[in-house]
Each structure stands twice: as structure tokens, then as C-alpha cells.
Amino acid sequence: MPLPPSASIAAISRHSGQAVTLAGWIAGKTEKGKLVFLRLRDGSGLIQCVVFRKNVAEETFTAAQSLTLESSCRISGVVRADERAPGGFEIDVSNVEIVQLAPEYPIQPKEHGVEFLMEHRHLWVRSAKQHALLRIRAEITAAAQEWLNDQGFVRFDSPILTPCAAEGTSNLFATQYFDLGSAYLGQTGQLYVEAGMMSFGKVYCFGPTFRAEKSKTRRHLTEFWMIEPEMAFATHEDNLVLQEQFVSAIVQRVLERRAADLATLERDTATLERCLPPFPRITYDDALDLIARHHAEVEGCTPLPWGEDLGAPHETLIASRFDRPVFVERFPSAIKAFYMEPDPQRPDVALCADLLAPEGYGEIIGGSQRIHDVALLERRIRAYGLNLDDYQWYLDLRRYGSVPHSGFGMGIERATAWIAGTHHIRETIPFPRMLYRMYP
RNA sequence: UCCCCGAUAGCUCAACGGUAGAGCGGCUGACUGUUAAUCAGUAGGUUCCAGGUUCGAAUCCUGGUCGGGGAGCCA
Numbered sequence: 001m002p003l004p005p006s007a008s009i010a011a012i013s014r015h016s017g018q019a020v021t022l023a024g025w026i027a028g029k030t031e032k033g034k035l036v037f038l039r040l041r042d043g044s045g046l047i048q049c050v051v052f053r054k055n056v057a058e059e060t061f062t063a064a065q066s067l068t069l070e071s072s073c074r075i076s077g078v079v080r081a082d083e084r085a086p087g088g089f090e091i092d093v094s095n096v097e098i099v100q101l102a103p104e105y106p107i108q109p110k111e112h113g114v115e116f117l118m119e120h121r122h123l124w125v126r127s128a129k130q131h132a133l134l135r136i137r138a139e140i141t142a143a144a145q146e147w148l149n150d151q152g153f154v155r156f157d158s159p160i161l162t163p164c165a166a167e168g169t170s171n172l173f174a175t176q177y178f179d180l181g182s183a184y185l186g187q188t189g190q191l192y193v194e195a196g197m198m199s200f201g202k203v204y205c206f207g208p209t210f211r212a213e214k215s216k217t218r219r220h221l222t223e224f225w226m227i228e229p230e231m232a233f234a235t236h237e238d239n240l241v242l243q244e245q246f247v248s249a250i251v252q253r254v255l256e257r258r259a260a261d262l263a264t265l266e267r268d269t270a271t272l273e274r275c276l277p278p279f280p281r282i283t284y285d286d287a288l289d290l291i292a293r294h295h296a297e298v299e300g301c302t303p304l305p306w307g308e309d310l311g312a313p314h315e316t317l318i319a320s321r322f323d324r325p326v327f328v329e330r331f332p333s334a335i336k337a338f339y340m341e342p343d344p345q346r347p348d349v350a351l352c353a354d355l356l357a358p359e360g361y362g363e364i365i366g367g368s369q370r371i372h373d374v375a376l377l378e379r380r381i382r383a384y385g386l387n388l389d390d391y392q393w394y395l396d397l398r399r400y401g402s403v404p405h406s407g408f409g410m411g412i413e414r415a416t417a418w419i420a421g422t423h424h425i426r427e428t429i430p431f432p433r434m435l436y437r438m439y440p
Numbered sequence: 441u442c443c444c445c446g447a448u449a450g451c452u453c454a455a456c457g458g459u460a461g462a463g464c465g466g467c468u469g470a471c472u473g474u475u476a477a478u479c480a481g482u483a484g485g486u487u488c489c490a491g492g493u494u495c496g497a498a499u500c501c502u503g504g505u506c507g508g509g510g511a512g513c514c515a
Contacts, residue, residue, distance in 0.1 A: 028474095028475070028476085029474095030473090030474040030475060030477060031471085031474090031477095032471060032472060032473065032474055032477080032478095033470070033471035033472065034471080034472050035471095035472050035473075035474085036474095037473075037474050037475065037477095039475070048474085048475070050472095050473080050474090052472070053472085054472090069465095082473095084473060084474085084475090085473095085475090086475065104450070104465075104466060105465095106450070106451080107451090108450090108451060108452095108464070108465055108476080109464095109465095109476045110451070110452070110463095110464060110465085110476060111451085111452060112451065112452075113451085113452075113507095113508085114507085114508065115447090115506090115507055115508070116451070116452095118507090171513090187514090187515095188515090209515080211513080211514065211515085213512090213513050213514070214441065214512095214513085215512080215513060215514075216441095216508095216509085216510080216511085216512095217509090217510070217511075217512090217513095218509085218510090219514085219515085220513085220514070220515085221515090224515065225515095226515060300510090300511085309513090309514095311511080311512075312510090312511075312512090313511095354515095362514095362515085363514075363515065364515070365515075366514080366515065409515060410515070411514090411515030412515085413515080414515055415515090425515095436506080436507065436508090437507090
């Protein structure tokens with residue numbers, strides 16, 4: 001009769017000296033004649049299991065010998081402290097029950113190319129580094145939501161199928177929506193969380209967003225997850241304070257709870273430990289000065305005339321001059337979304353900010369104070385060439401009890417790439433969707 | 441969309457105009473402390489596709505397909 005697992009590998013030290021049954025997959029095997037070492041992975045951790053021929057039934061030893069990489073099995077035995085074992089504990093095996101014997105496993109414990117690994121992403125997620133990375137992602141999404149919940153935010157999700165372009169800028173994925181014409185996969189939930197903010201005061205949405213841009217860089221996905229808080233009666237200043245507290249709370253929680261995974265990834269945690277408020281702030285104007293003076297330090301970085309948006313090399317240069325995330329605020333309104341509140345001191349710039357992660361990981365947050373005056377918002381919608389009829393519901397939010405309000409969006413994958421120290425964003429989501437990849 | 445690069449055994453790669461190879465993995469055997477074990481043996485190929493140059497093409501040329509790196513766009 002099959003035994004259910006009686007212990008998890010992560011908590012194996014609690015069972016030292018006891019007989020347990022573990023259920024999992026074979027992560028490695030070494031045969032040494034009359035003994036077999038099995039490395040068993042159960043999702044919580046990895047442990048070495050030792051099968052001695054003279055200690056077990058002949059069929060148990062044969063079963064242990066026959067196990068292949070990633071075969072599933074139940075292993076019973078006594079937990080024993082042994083300093084020769086990785087992790088300090090091993091299983092002295094008494095029984096091996098094969099659940100399924102796997103044929104030759106494609107992914108070997110050696111170097112593989114990106115194309116091959118992406119083609120086998122459904123198997124690659126079992127590998128130690130991918131496992132650590134995706135656990136960190138899960139910690140980040142949990143930390144982000146729980147922190148906002150603790151601050152009184154209410155989760156208020158936005159639709160994924162939307163009737164028109166929210167910002168009128170990005171290219172959207174279109175799909176046929178019954179007899180109502182085209183629907184578009186949303187590229188932000190922001191306009192909808194503004195409606196929620198007027199109901200709950202503080203809200204956030206969290207879900208996938210879609211950009212049909214033909215981006216082909218290590219910082220872009222066509223489908224990515226974004227968490228977007230929005231607060232009533234909040235100014236640009238309030239927004240920046242919220243962001244630095246939010247980001248540092250997430251980073252500190254990952255440092256506390258996922259230290260082992262950061263170690264697996266060989267992440268240098270020094271820059272993460274410094275990630276505490278307040279974050280430095282520079283204005284767009286200051287950024288242009290800084291670029292003019294230091295552009296030679298970064299390859300491909302050239303001085304910018306006022307009014308041009310920052311490119312990737314400019315962001316890298318700016319981020320490299322600070323030891324923690326840095327806000328770049330008050331961009332020219334003309335290069336930003338139509339709904340951003342103009343600076344009352346200087347109406348040609350917007351009350352907005354991008355948060356740049358250190359170490360060249362780029363923009364992880366974009367946020368702004370939103371226009372709350374209905375007449376100004378109408379003028380902006382027209383000036384951006386958008387169809388006013390599409391935005392009547394959004395204008396209603398300014399007709400009935402309008403208040404100053406602010407919010408931002410954080411890209412989960414970019415934040416994960418930075419915190420985990422992963423070169424390419426594609427590994428920070430289980431199944432990345434990219435320009436040239438939709439399988440598996 | 442633009443610029444650059446690549447495709448040879450299951451995987452990682454070599455062969456650069458003259459007989460298509462190695463390491464790893466697989467399979468068979470040996471081994472009581474391995475942990476990307478070691479040793480011996482063994483199987484495994486439409487050199488991405490189509491056309492061209494040549495006595496002869498994995499190799500050179502043209503086109504295509506698939507993919508990688510970067511830019512722009514943005515989170």
C-alpha cells in the first residue's frame with residue numbers, strides 16, 4: 001500500500017532519527033556498486049538518500065538502481081545527520097516505490113543554450129535556479145499585496161478585455177468581441193483603478209497586462225504582471241513616499257524570507273540591504289545636466305535636448321550614480337500620458353516620476369498625480385487626438401466628487417529581475433511571452 | 441521595425457573547399473561515500489530548408505525559416 005509523504009524535505013531536521021516517507025522526483029543519482037545515492041527533490045528542498053544493498057530487499061535495490069533523472073517515487077527510511085551529506089541530513093533508505101519511471105530527461109546538469117531551455121520551459125522550471133527565482137517572484141507578489149492590504153488598500157481588479165486604448169500610445173493586441181467589434185487586451189488597469197479609488201479611497205489592481213510592441217530586449221515581455229495602487233487625496237509627494245516605502249518593504253521581506261534562494265542565485269545582497277527610504281530624487285532637468293556631464297561613462301549614451309525622453313543608456317547612467325533606487329521626476333508633459341497633472345509652478349512638466357532600479361535593471365515603476373479638473377482633462381484628451389466619447393466614464397470621475405489623486409504601476413518581472421539579480425526578464429515569469437516565443 | 445550574430449549527434453561544441461569528430465548524456469559492465477563521481481566498452485548524423493558556384497560544399501554565394509544579442513517603445 002503506498003504511503004503518503006510523512007515529511008517535507010525543508011523541515012527534515014525535525015525528524016532526525018525518525019522513519020519518514022518522502023515523495024518527490026529524482027534530481028540526481030550516483031551508483032557506487034553496492035550502494036546508490038539518490039538526490040530527491042520534493043518542491044520544498046533537496047535531500048540525499050542512500051540505499052545500501054545489504055540493508056534492503058533485493059527488489060528495493062534494483063528499483064533504486066533503475067531510477068532515472070526526474071522519475072517520481074516514494075522513498076522511506078530513517079533521517080540521519082551526516083556531515084558528508086549536503087544539507088547535513090540524509091535518508092538511510094529502507095524502501096523505494098517507483099511512481100513513474102521517466103525516459104531520458106532532456107535537461108542535463110550542464111550548460112544549455114537559451115533556445116533549448118526556452119523550448120523546454122515546462123521542464124526548466126524544475127531546475128534549482130529557476131525554482132529559486134520563481135519562489136522569489138512569488139514572495140514579491142505576496143509581499144506587495146500584503147503590504148498594501150496592511151496599509152488599508154483594497155484590491156480592485158481592472159478588466160483585461162477593454163474597449164479602447166487606455167493611454168492611446170502603445171500598440172494593443174486586438175480580438176473580436178462578439179457583435180461589439182474589437183476588444184483590446186489591457187495595457188494598464190490605471191483608468192479603472194481611478195474609479196475604484198473614488199469608491200474605496202485606496203485601491204490597487206494586480207494582474208497581467210499586454211503590450212503589442214515589437215520589443216526585443218532583456219527588459220521586455222509582451223505579457224507581464226503589474227501592480228497598480230491608486231490613492232484619493234494624494235499628491236505627487238505622497239505618491240513618492242508611498243513608493244519608496246512599498247519597494248523597500250518588499251525588498252526587506254525577500255531578504256528575510258528568501259535568503260536561501262538569493263544565495264542559490266548568487267545574488268550580491270549588499271545593494272538590496274541599502275534599499276531603505278528615502279530614495280534619492282532628481283528632476284528631468286537635473287537628469288539632462290547629469291547626462292551632459294557624464295554621458296561618456298556609458299556606451300551609447302549621448303546628451304539629450306530638453307523634451308526628448310530618456311533612453312536605456314541614460315537610465316543606466318543615472319542609476320549608476322546612486323546606491324539605491326532613484327526617482328526621476330517632472331518629465332515634460334508632452335512625452336507623458338494625457339492624464340498626468342501639470343506642475344502648477346511650471347505647466348510644461350508633469351507631476352510624475354519613474355523609479356529606476358540600481359545596477360542597470362531600468363525603470364521598475366512609473367507613476368504620477370492625475371488630472372482632477374474635468375475641463376483640463378477634456379482639453380488633454382482632445383489634444384492627444386483621442387476620441388472623447390470613449391472617455392466619458394473617465395471624465396465622470398471628475399464630474400462627481402473629483403479629488404486630487406495619485407498612483408503608480410510596478411512591473412513584477414522587472415522588480416523580480418532586479419531583486420533576484422537575473423540578467424534577463426524572461427526567467428522571472430513561469431511562461432514568458434515574447435516577440436518570437438509563445439511556446440510552451 | 442532597424443543593426444549585428446547564429447543553426448553540425450539528445451545537449452554543448454569542433455571540423456573553415458578534399459573520408460563528419462570530441463566531451464557530456466544514453467545503453468552494457470566494474471566499484472560501500474558519491475554529490476556535474478571514476479574506469480572500460482557500445483550505439484547514435486537529411487550538417488535548418490531551397491537554389492547556385494565547384495571535379496568536389498557542413499564550409500563559398502543568393503533567397504527563405506527558426507532563434508539569439510542590442511536599439512526604439514515602455515513596466
